[in-house]
Amino acid sequence: MPIVQVNNVTKVFKERSNSIPVYALASVSIEIEEGAFTAVCGPSGSGKTTLLNLIGCLDRPTEGTITLGGEAISSLPQRKLSALRLNKIGFIFQEYNLIPTLTAIENVEYVLWLQKVSAHERRKRAIEICQRFKIDKLVNRRPFQMSRGQQQRVAVARAIVHKPSIVLGDELTANLDHKTGTELMEFLRELNEKENITFLYATHDPAMMKLAHRIISLQDGKLINEKAAIQTDL
Numbered sequence: 284m285p286i287v288q289v290n291n292v293t294k295v296f297k298e299r300s301n302s303i304p305v306y307a308l309a310s311v312s313i314e315i316e317e318g319a320f321t322a323v324c325g326p327s328g329s330g331k332t333t334l335l336n337l338i339g340c341l342d343r344p345t346e347g348t349i350t351l352g353g354e355a356i357s358s359l360p361q362r363k364l365s366a367l368r369l370n371k372i373g374f375i376f377q378e379y380n381l382i383p384t385l386t387a388i389e390n391v392e393y394v395l396w397l398q399k400v401s402a403h404e405r406r407k408r409a410i411e412i413c414q415r416f417k418i419d420k421l422v423n424r425r426p427f428q429m430s431r432g433q434q435q436r437v438a439v440a441r442a443i444v445h446k447p448s449i450v451l452g453d454e455l456t457a458n459l460d461h462k463t464g465t466e467l468m469e470f471l472r473e474l475n476e477k478e479n480i481t482f483l484y485a486t487h488d489p490a491m492m493k494l495a496h497r498i499i500s501l502q503d504g505k506l507i508n509e510k511a512a513i514q515t516d517l
């Protein structure tokens with residue numbers, strides 16, 4: 284069974300009762316298989332962030348359903364949705380991923396702290412992942428003492444330390460130079476291949492699209508033909 288099923292999802296934003304509704308997503312259906320490394324592309328305003336936010340349980344669809352590991356998330360009460368987000372999703376955003384007052388290791392531990400994992404176990408798991416990611420020299424630094432590339436590496440550790448079902452990335456390389464961005468994406472690909480972690484990431488950058496197994500292309504909130512998208516984007 285796919286890890287994520289998006290069935291006929293529409294998301295309408297309406298600022299005021301008399302304003303014109305914006306169809307951020309219109310009848311979108313997508314399946315994401317476990318272990319997939321998928322890019323979401325499309326022009327600004329095409330609905331990429333909206334799609335990631337819905338899959339990431341940060342928002343609910345106006346119409347349609349989304350399942351995560353077979354569970355229908357669109358109908359869950361808020362409390363359950365938050366719990367699901369905490370346990371099943373890893374997020375990496377463009378910036379402000381890390382809490383500025385916490386050190387790198389405290390940032391990596393943060394989700395485990397929210398999950399009420401014991402202090403000892405938390406530190407053990409965070410240290411393990413920092414060693415594996417070769418960021419153990421950075422553990423006592425706060426975000427302002429790290430480069431953007433280093434911060435994003437810590438953000439990746441933080442996003443996967445609790446072993447989520449899927450990691451969602453929104454323009455996660457947009458603030459990095461080409462070399463650092465490519466290195467980060469190659470690192471994610473390696474994690475995907477070695478550990479079968481499922482990634483879904485939105486990007487504008489053709490170089491980041493090239494690394495994907497599959498490209499989902501959106502335009503005006505609609506899915507456009509996947510094969511055609513690959514030919515025109517690359």
Ligand SMILES: Nc1ncnc2c1ncn2[C@@H]1O[C@H](COP(=O)(O)OP(=O)(O)OP(=O)(O)O)[C@@H](O)[C@H]1O
Nearest residue numbers: 296297305306307326327328329330331332333334
């Ligand atoms: N909270 C909101 N309220 C009103 N309209 C919104 C809201 N969020 C998104 N939209 C609108 O929905 C559409 C899709 O936005 P979205 O942020 O998903 O696009 P995107 O593809 O991520 O764009 P970008 O590449 O610029 O990040 C846009 O027209 C946007 O203005």
Ligand SMILES: [Mg+2]
Nearest residue numbers: 331332333485
């Ligand atoms: Mg966006």
